[in-house]
Amino acid sequence: MALRMSTLFLRTLREDPADAELPGHRLLVRAGYVRRAAPGIYTWLPLGLRVLEKVKGIVREEMDAIGDQEIAFPSLLPKEPYEATNRWTEYGDNLFRLTDRKGAEMLLGPTHEEMFTLAVKDLYTSYKDLPLSLYQMLPKYRDEARPRAGVLRGREFIMKDAYSFDVDEAGLEAAYQRHRDAYVRIFDRLGFEYVAVHADSGAMGGSASEEFLAVMESGEDTFVRDDSGYAANVEAVRMPVQELPADEAARAALEEGVPAAHVEDTPDTPTIETLVASANADHPRADGREWTAADTLKNVVVMLVHPDGTREPLAIGLPGDREVDAKRLEAQVSPAEVEPFEAADFERYPALAKGYIGPGVLGEESTTGIRYLLDPLVTPGSTWVTGADEHGKHVFDLVYGRDFTADGTIHAATIHEGDPSPTGQGTLRLARGVEMGHIFQLGTKYAEALGLKVLDENGKLVTVHMGSYGIGVTRAVGVVAETHHDEIGLVWPRELSPVDLHVVATGKDAGVLEKAEELTTALEAQGVSVLLDDRPKVSPGVKFKDAELVGVPTILVVGRGLADGLVEIKDRATGESRQVAVDEAVAEVVAEIRGRA
């Protein structure tokens, strides 16, 4: 049954919605695919639901094809399993918690590792039961601090989450690869540019965790790639770390040629910019080169808030031309959260001279006892200008390894385009993307926490190895909208379009609508799904504008040409159109939609 514009629950908007930051989102709202119900929470109108179902269909097909079995957990979950894994606490404010009428604490599932683990524990007991992979495709809930860009980052969203269960690591690796292959097929079919990046914060270059990012200017995630095919989330990038030499002689060699460190007056220089200006003006270098921000060592103090609520200051040393990258930092201190080091905190540490903090008052052995970690860009033997722990004073010619050390390393500095690649091959380029999928070798973490063990061939209990595999289903619709549109509207890839064909009947001649209906019926008999614009009192101009906004890839115009036995087939993406004889319209449209090969 054709959708009809005369009755479809759809009103296109000419104005941009006030709350939509990104063009794809604006168009999804204007073209009547989604409407906001609450911050980060959306209603799917008829056309939107059709696109969503198509995405689900693709995901389901590919998951079924690798033998994953679909089940459906509830969204409203008991607290206990999430307490057993500590995620009840770890999720912090991101978890929607509630209390039922009997006082039992419950949550809205953010992901379902716990429930899947318990379900398998419930039914399976032997290595013979494995391997097993299960999935579901249902709403998830996360109380995002900053819901964003419509369905790109919602608080209620549909995720396909799959989990694999294997008796050993080899099995897990095979399951991981099987899911990775399925993900490649899914993302190829969804039709946006994507890249698989290393996302594991531990093992650089390992395959324990990869993210599939949709490449998108407006993406929230920055990732890097080099020319060798390496790609990684900035969180996952691990620059080579040069350790300080352990033996005295080697340490001594670091001193060579660098004068002893000396404190200089640098009045009113609490920022890197003012410091560089002051140094160039009052303390020029012997060799005449200008001081730059890269010559300064910036010491940033933040406050870590651990899951148990304890607060711990942390100091990070990095070159002055870099910032602390919040995502890299967060990934490395997780599950602790990062908060600013406030004025009140400074009051408790009078040794910290704000704007002039140097390594002298940092480190677990120092007077403050504040843990001090260096970005690996601060290499052994490197020489710096840095704070002298006194207002208006800086130290010059401070050598790392000679004049100061730290408690360890943290990969926290922003990565710059052109930085050397950690693979050793060429340099890094920066790009932005949106996380569309995440595959993860969980190992035994959840199985351990929840006691999922099976008997192995020797009758010994072994802990099950799990993998988890997620895809943002509602988000995929958002990404396709952001990457498939032009100034005037959406341009759906064929496989995701709400219908195959948009038929526009124009003009007041009764024969036009009759012919449009006739063609619609004939096309539907060929399996073509149709949206028919049969509105009697709407001008051709408005109908065309709506068709362009709605974005069905092929448009069939039945109008004035009919007098000459002609109709028009338009390609939404290119804007090209051609006249065809009305008798050939059905065959031409089918060929257009199915491909002529």
Place this chain on the structure above:
Amino acid sequence: MALRMSTLFLRTLREDPADAELPGHRLLVRAGYVRRAAPGIYTWLPLGLRVLEKVKGIVREEMDAIGDQEIAFPSLLPKEPYEATNRWTEYGDNLFRLTDRKGAEMLLGPTHEEMFTLAVKDLYTSYKDLPLSLYQMLPKYRDEARPRAGVLRGREFIMKDAYSFDVDEAGLEAAYQRHRDAYVRIFDRLGFEYVAVHADSGAMGGSASEEFLAVMESGEDTFVRDDSGYAANVEAVRMPVQELPADEAARAALEEGVPAAHVEDTPDTPTIETLVASANADHPRADGREWTAADTLKNVVVMLVHPDGTREPLAIGLPGDREVDAKRLEAQVSPAEVEPFEAADFERYPALAKGYIGPGVLGEESTTGIRYLLDPLVTPGSTWVTGADEHGKHVFDLVYGRDFTADGTIHAATIHEGDPSPTGQGTLRLARGVEMGHIFQLGTKYAEALGLKVLDENGKLVTVHMGSYGIGVTRAVGVVAETHHDEIGLVWPRELSPVDLHVVATGKDAGVLEKAEELTTALEAQGVSVLLDDRPKVSPGVKFKDAELVGVPTILVVGRGLADGLVEIKDRATGESRQVAVDEAVAEVVAEIRGRA
């Protein structure tokens, strides 16, 4: 792709689950269709999800066929619309409420009248936009005090809820009829016995609200029917009410032949049973007939709790052979809730002699001021034995209209099998059922509260008329399980069976499994969906038991007979089986499944 017992995420249980009260629910759990995740909250395993999807498919087909358009609202909703209609409060403890990280109060949607109303208000402005019907088929949440019988009454459950929008009442009536017809088709296809009952508490015999009840011994709802086709929920039954005559002369006629009321000693008779015994022993009737419970007037006091928290006592007078029917009472005092009248309450009303309460201390004009309502079974001129408001004493020959009156009528007495039908045609029979669907002419209630108006033909704003139409989708699976099983397992109707055919390969001969696989492939090519029991080390007995438990209506056994070129086709419901030549197996199975007509 066939489901295979060797890999399917399914373990049948030989033991009944501890928490399952009803046989269908026990079998759903034992056969691996559902598992409990929390009280009233269930996980759908692969077979269960398939049945659920089939129910959804039937509902979706019939809704689409009447032109309803599917959309999808979120489950997590803002509080404001539900405040505007007062349901934020009215739902009481049944509503799952929560607070987000920013302190905004939210709820899990129990039904979505508010959201649908606002969506239409958002997009539509004119009578020309109507009629419109929308639906969704998504989880709903109600924090039931007594979740029951597995998926029959869950706290998270899937409901199809549809809403119609019309410019006037005639439109609403047409939409109501269209949905009623669709519901008849849906319930016919779901295959359980059902009845449509009047459920409207206001207009007896009207069509403003009907429930579709699945007829089921273990159902929670009692309904009545007579032989004329009348059927109603007990809540909706309105017995004829005889008003007290207004004029003096008629009132005086009520006195005729009945002695003046007189108080008698009836020591230690706080119950109807003891009162009847005492009356027969110590106060025999002049005409020699025995006193029975039906001769006594029972006055029951309850406490109403209004939505604003205020508490109001209510007294109900009814014949002593009846009880107050909690559902009828609740339906009539709603939105107030009913609580018992506690000892502490009696202390506050010393005039109420517990067990001996009479009309003398009841009524808004009485000393207690307690509102006093009579069931219509207490007819004008009827004579009663009732409490004398003093311990151990009752009044005899008390005539309603002569000796006492009340503040009004309440239809609260239990209905007995054989009571006269309110249609005036024959008597009532009682039966039990489960509410499977509810169709309701909402009128302008929600449109009024949320300001949904459109311009009519004359450019005047008119309030939209709405109907609501719900079906319990997960509940339907529960009802089918309760009504389609035998001692040894489930017996699915064909249209809902998780697969069309269960193939059991028995015996250790390698040729058997090979032939079973071959037949499976051939049947799948014919569009038959198959569950293949290919487990290598499981005995034929266990395989047969599992097949009977799982309940696919047709079972194909490939086993020993194969040596003679025979396989066996078993009918799960009748247990009958027949041998067919292996070469004819595919055709025979297809004929069996599709029907031979």
